[in-house]
């Protein structure tokens with residue numbers, strides 16, 4: 001049985017490179033959704049990420065957030081990728097002048113998020129796989145949200161992908177045992193365990209208000225939503241990949 005450990009405070013809290021060991025290696029991808037900058041999470045993730053990317057119209061969102069402030073040039077993405085049909089001309093010109101690499105990929109079989117991940121793959125060479133934090137990945141258009149969850153399944157053997165929205169963090173738990181550190185300053189209290197993309201799973205949990213013991217979860221039978229985190233460590237054992245989602249406080 002595979003064992004997995006999760007600790008989002010590694011990227012949702014600031015760290016000190018001189019003190020903290022095993023600093024996180026992640027890339028952020030800004031998707032085309034409203035940016036609300038709740039509690040400075042964008043600023044934190046941007047500052048600490050190895051690579052900053054915008055998926056197509058995500059670049060408009062970053063530009064519009066900072067234009068008119070002295071922070072605009074600080075928030076220059078390394079890459080803008082996608083079919084770039086939503087990228088505005090003024091935004092394209094501005095970031096080109098700042099050295100952003102703009103990659104136009106007209107493929108109509110994959111989304112702009114996937115096009116960003118293809119660029120990350122090329123950048124990594126032999127380096128370890130970077131985690132990906134996608135901002136604005138859930139909410140708004142339902143087909144986009146489902147496509148982003150689909151990529152969690154598709155890339156589950158390749159890398160960790162965290163889908164963030166204003167209110168949630170969502171990621172995939174592959175079959176095995178998961179130890180999820182829950183920092184009450186940044187996440188909770190509500191959470192859900194969702195059998196999306198599978199027909200059913202047998203799951204056991206600890207650390208939740210409503211725990212399950214070898215319970216079957218399936219749409220149309222039972223899914224765990226509006227559950228509550230009752231411990232700083234949750235364990236979830238599952239025989240199939242599941243989607244874990246937790247409310248964000250940051």
Ligand SMILES: Nc1ncnc2c1ncn2[C@@H]1O[C@H](COP(=O)(O)OP(=O)(O)OP(=O)(O)O)[C@@H](O)[C@H]1O
Nearest residue numbers: 031032055056057086111112113137139140141144
């Ligand atoms: N409402 C939304 N909800 C969730 N994700 C979104 C939403 N809108 C856009 N995205 C994400 O941002 C990326 C860029 O979106 P954009 O609107 O620039 O292009 P698009 O033409 O709608 O997307 P694509 O070309 O990928 O189909 C999308 O690939 C998607 O991952």
Ligand SMILES: Cc1ncc(C[n+]2csc(CCO)c2C)c(N)n1
Nearest residue numbers: 082083084106107108109110111112
């Ligand atoms: C069965 C099927 N459904 C939809 C699309 C269209 N499509 C999928 S991803 C994407 C984004 C391009 O930026 C587009 C247009 C397709 N190709 N195949």
